[in-house]
Amino acid sequence: MTGPYDSNRYDGLRSFLDECERLGEVQVIKGADWNLEIGAVTEATSEMIEEPPALLFDEIKDYPKGWRVLSIPTASRVRMNIVLGLPIDTPAMEIVRNTARRIRSTKPIPPREVADGPILQNVIKGSKVDVLKFPVLKSHKNDGGRYIGTGCSVINRDPETGYVNMGTYRMQVHKPDLLGLWMSPGQQGRQICERYWAQGKACPVVATFGGDPLIFLLSYTKFPFGVSELERVGGLLGRPLDVIKGPLTGLPIPAHCEVAIEGEIPPPSEEMHSEGPFGEWPGYYTVGTGANGDLQPVIRVKAIYHRDDPILLNMAPQWPGAPHHSVRFEGGMLWDQMEAAGVPGIAGVYLHHPMLVVVAIKQQYAGHAKQAGMACLVCSASARNGRWVIVVDEDIDPSNMKEVTWAMTTRVDPASDIQIVDGTWSTPLDPRMPPELSENGPHVNSRAIVYAVRPFGWRDKFPMVNRIDAEQRAAVIEKYSGVLPFKKK
Ligand SMILES: Cc1cc2nc3c(=O)[nH]c(=O)nc-3n(C[C@H](O)[C@H](O)[C@H](O)COP(=O)(O)O)c2cc1C
Structure with missing residues (x-):
């Protein structure tokens, strides 16, 4: 497999959507309102429908036909497999396993600079800049405004090393040419801004708002500083990502993305703006992140680029x-x-939520489970934001919460098998962080590692399992699926 889409006809998000449409994975919805309705339809759909379709909103209230919004592009296994270039029936745990292997084995491919691309179909500069040209959503009723940046990728360059970073951070529309930016302490994109600010300079920035979901996936994934997300996109695509050199910033703009801006992030001492509140991923409006309309950095937008019918x-x-x-x-x-x-001996790793990681291991020696649990706290992919780490034996599928719950209820002695680690890297978004810490820091919390494994010292004496095995289950499903509504996995 060279890449997820036909590399000869690669067209960013549109290649992905073509494939999804061919497989019946897209539902077009016409006439919805950008103000709360699209947010509500999106949330209800992904909560109430298992394996929901991608939602493509068109003819949005107040906006011309063709100016669309795409919600939940990767909320089904089929679409996740399309993005990652896997056979569409690949099961969840296999997707994770495959991703681990490919991240290690795929050679990064640097982006290729090209002179032209669909993103340059429309160029808006100077006084004509207005980000509300696009159907920017207000998603939840207590949000402080409309947010263009949720599905965004923000690109900036480290002034010291030249490294080009990409990350996802929320962006509120303050004015037609002014966006708010909320970057959690310690984020690499923020560290880069701080280096410009320390010199009294504004940080040049590019942001895209709609592009290949693969770019988005890598944008919000925490790679170590200096590991280029754009090169990883190329590696997974199996071809260099075409980019245009931003005329104002010199930063790369993916040539096939839908909407992009160029601008600058001035030092906070020069300009900030009250931002938020914004309903965040833990499910709350958290103090210290705009719940009180705190001042946050801004992006001054200098140019907008967009495709036709973005x-x-x-x-x-x-x-x-x-x-x-x-x-x-x-x-x-x-x-x-x-x-x-x-x-x-790692048999599986699954993130059910940023705050809940399950790791399955085949225990090889005393202390192995503890080694695995502690490693979960320090690796960059899970060091920030966590709360619970559950370590299970290899007979438990970490992606299956029923099996994980069974291990937690039958293999854990709470007095001896739960370890608490304090002072770990968190975020003001943590709703359990006391308000004074959320507002002023330090933004740390504690973690619980639950060792839901058979105790190593007497694992051979642990009671035998009485569950039907995988072969028995498969045989029964095969034989009785005409009689009973078994769902094949
Ligand atoms: C939909 C979505 C929205 C996000 N919003 C923010 C945000 O507003 N602020 C933030 O600091 N991180 C946010 N993140 C997480 C970062 O994108 C993620 O930690 C990323 O690794 C940061 O990149 P960096 O370390 O290169 O700065 C968001 C992630 C997703 C998936």
Whole structure:
């Protein structure tokens, strides 16, 4: 497999949508309102429908036909597999396993600079700049405004090393040419801004709002500083990503993306703006992140580029029970990093939520489970934002919450099998962080590692399992699927 889409006809988000449409994975919805309705339809759909279709909103209230918004592009396993270039029936755990292997084995391919591309079909500069040209959403009723950046990728260059970073951060529309930016402490994109600010300079920036979901997936994934997300996109695509050199910033703009801006982020001492509140991924409006309309950095927008009939990507956070992703592919990153850190015998890694990681291991020696649990706290893919790490034996599928719950209820002695680690890297978005810390820092929390494994010292004496085995189950499903509504996995 060279890449997820036909590399000869690669057209970013549109290649992905073509493939989804061919497989009946897209539902077009006409006439919805950008003000709360699209947000509500998106959240209800992904909460109430298992394996929901991607939602392509067209003829949005107040906006011309063709100016669209795409919600939940990767909320089904089929679409996740399309993005990653896997056979469409690949099961969840296999997607994670495959991602881990490919991240390690795929050679990064640097982007290729091209002179032209669909993103230059429309160029808007100076006084004509107005980001509300696009059907920017207000997703939740207590949000402080309309947010164009949820499904965005923000690109800036480290002034010291020249490294080009890409990350996803929320962006509120303050004025037609002024956006708010909320970057959590310690984010690499923020560290880069701070280096410009320390010199009294504005940080040049490019942001895209709608493009290949593969670019978006890598944009929000935490790679170590200096590992180029754009090169990883090329590696996974199996061809260099075409980019245009931003005329104002010199930064790369993916040539096939839908909407992009160029601009600058001035030092906070020069300009900030009250930002938020914004309903965030833990499911709350958290103090310290705009709940009180705090001042945050801004982007001064100097130019807008967009394709004809552009498609904005809506990735506004939803209540955690209505996830955007059928599979959190960062689990593959974590698996890879844990192996690189020397943890042997990993049978699976699954992120059910940024705050809940499950790791399955084939225990090889006393202390092995603890080594695995502690590694989950330090690897960059899970070091930030966490709360719970559950370590299970290899007979438990970490992606199957029923099996994980069974291990937690039958293999854990709470007094001895739960370890608490304090002072770990968190975010003001953590709703359990006391208000004074959320507002002023330090932004740290504690983690619980639950060792839901058979105790190593007497694992051979642990009671035998009485569950039907995989072959028996498969045989029964095969024989009785005409009589009973078994769902094949
Ligand atoms: C939909 C979505 C929205 C996000 N919004 C923010 C945000 O507003 N602020 C933030 O600091 N991180 C946000 N993140 C997480 C970052 O994108 C992620 O931590 C990324 O690794 C940051 O990149 P960096 O380390 O290169 O700066 C978001 C992630 C997703 C999936």
